[in-house]
Amino acid sequence: MYEYAKLFIGGEWWVPSTGEMTEVISPHTEQPIARVAAPAPADVDRAVAAARRAFDEGPWPRLDPAERIRIVRDLARRYQERVDEVAQVVTAEMGAPITFSRSAHARLPGVMMRALADLAETYPWQETRPGFYGTGILVRSHPVGVVGAVTPWNMPMLMVVAKLIPALLAGCTIVLKPSPETPLDAYLMAELIEQSEVPPGVVSILPGDRAVGEYLVAHPGIDKVSFTGSTAAGRQVAAACGAALKRVGLELGGKSAAVVLDDADPAAVAAGVQVAGLMNSGQACVAQTRILVPRRRAPEFVDALAAMVDELSVGDPFDEDTRIGPMVSDRQRERVRGYIEQGITAGARIVTGGEAPPEGLDKGWYVRPTLFTEVESGMGIAQEEIFGPVLTVLEYADTDDAVRLADDTAYGLSGSVWTTDADRGLAVAGRIRAGTFGINQAYSMDPHAPFGGVKASGIGREFGREGLAQYLETQSISGFD
Template sequence: MQVQDRLFIGGEWVAPSGTDTFDVVSPATEEVIARVAEPTTVDVDKAVAAARAAFDEGPWPRLPVAERVAAVRRLAALYKPGRGELAKIISSEMGAPISFAKLGHVAIPMFMMNAFAGIAENLEWEERRPGFYGQDILVRKEPVGVVGAIVPWNMPMHLTIGKLIPALLAGCSVVLKPSPETPLDAYWLADLLTRAELPAGLVSILPAGREVGEYLVSHPGVDKISFTGSTAAGRKVAAACGANLKRVGLELGGKSAAVVLDDADPAAMAKGVQVAGLMNSGQACVAQTRVLVPRSRYAEYVDALAAMVAGLPTGDPSDPSTEVGPLVAQRQQDRVRGYIEIGQKEGARLVTGGTDLPAGVDRGWYVRPTLFADVEPSMRIAQEEIFGPVLSVLPYTDEAEAIRIADATEYGLSGSVWTADVERGLGVARRVRSGTFGVNEAYSMDPAAPFGGVKASGIGRELGKEGIEGFLDSKSISVAAGR
């Protein structure tokens, strides 16, 4: 069992202010795999003070952009050789199948670091405009200050890199709060940060629960909060930031739709929906768990989806053939099983799956991949984010009705359309109200493209140049004409 008895504050490993610890438990075996020192609000104060000094007095915000880019590229180079080790860490702490851990959890963050570095190199950090009254206007992009970044357990490294690297490139200092379920990958990254020789105080990492998170959000020394998590928690974060007029970025929940048009190939559609709806064992905010299919081919598409769901290898996440692993915690297993029971009580037809453990599994927080058919848009399983391997099939009559159903939730994060006619698919993509969308693919979260939602799915954008701009303020300087 790993023991981590130090905290990473201001770029250094230091003793915690308290004596409490928390356990990291394997979702696959239910065994304790690590014991980690638990930070207190005193440790948050120390981390914010270090970040404040690094921003207000240190060199980082004042460096040429090229030097900040070079530091990120050093970090990416250090990250690359350890990808295999990192994939095993993430798989062990939150249960991701190792094949998905290697790609979605580990490889994509490396691509993101290099992509962000290239975007920063080409960003227009200063712009001259002719003023209306004849003067020159200089518009500068300047860092917002100290950033509190709060990251959930489902995609820990992916979401950490998506916040940390743009903030650093912008010139900010960062206090990162990972989830207590997934501290080990964050501390793996902390070791790399020390080797990348970043300035003192620039980054602190404090894995902790809700109390520490709430304290960080309300801390007067923090200029912006970047939060990823549930919509319910996001509303509380937004309220706390609003009370202090603090900048906030929110990447929240989703209940996205995969719209299957009547010309889509059933087998290809089912294969695509496997990724779109069941990636990371269904524990993804972008998961397209509502599958909208035309009544004219309803049975055919349901059969294709049923064959796909029933055939998914489920079990040991360290097995490369596993497609669906355990859920992160027993509370999550209970939640998902509860929704399966709700779906049956509401009258949806259980096609495959259910609440019992997968065959051959006698421990761990598993839920069988589950498919419901004959789901009505008003049912809870079609309205509420389940965050597990559960798909719902909803019938529609025409494209207009499909778009109405796709939009008939409080969320608007992601979505996809499946069709043999790309132009027809683009027409659907333009009409569905969401922040992201894919045509014949699960939305890929490309590092070059802005990511985020509308409605209750969040505020602001991550990734792309917009991801860096979210940590920048625009300052305008006017220079009198002729002077």
């Protein structure tokens, strides 16, 4: 049983203003695994005040970028020493299969930290340009200010790193609000920050509920909000930031398509979709759960996909053979089951899976991985983000029809194209409105590649040089020469 009775505010541990604690429940056993401090608005006020002082008066924004980069590299080194612990913690708190936790939840954030520090070393923090009127122009990048960051439960440590590290490299101070479902990895990061050279006041971490997040987003001491979560919540965040003219970055939902061209190999597509569509037990915003297949070859691809889904091991997330773990909460499990029922009612056909719980699992928030065919694009299971192990197969007539179907959604976060002709795949990718795309693979979360969506999938980018720029303001000075 983990227990954290204090909150990490401005680099120090504080008893929460209310003294209340919340329980963290294992998605596998349905039993408590931790008790953590519950923040309230007064704790947000304290954290924002500390961040405000550290930004307005402290050394962090005024350090040479090279010094901030050095401190972030040291933080990355400390993180690497505890990477195995991160994997164990994330699997315990959100039920991700341990093999996925090791690679994506634990190792990838460490890779991102080092890669983002590399990018910062080459970033043009200051440059001169010839002015149109004959005098020089000096262009400088300055930190945007105090950042309020809200991160989700599905990729908890990765999303903390995605916001924390660029903010630190830019010279910002930050108040992080991780999800209350997955607070334990955030506490681990707080311990690493405490041991690092990051100055007092620069970082606060308050795992809180929706009300705490809303209070943080609307707080007058916050200059920029970075939010990852649902599209519905993102609209509320955007409205609050718009009213206050705050900078805002939104990484929201997705309903991504895997476009299978008529020259693709069914076995290769099925193996790829296992990752692209069912990573993290389907609880991923980039999950490509709409599988678009050519009508004349549809039976081949459906058979290959069904065989893949049938072979997936569902169960204890700490078992090395498990590929599909539990949903993060009972509410999430019921949401996914509801969509399966909705698909049946709408007339789609289940090839494998369904509403019944997985065999032998009478405890834990499990859902059988499910494959639908005979799906029409207007059905809810083809339009709405399910966030669980549910795949839908849609048939298309030709390439133009495939592109139309891929774009026939409010979202535009990710996607992929599967083909033996990479040039043909690249041409198709360029026709689809999505912020990230893969050819014969899911989007790879390369730290040098900007990540984000279009349409209802968000505003702005994370990772890459573009992600760092989201935490910077640009100042131009003329007449200096």
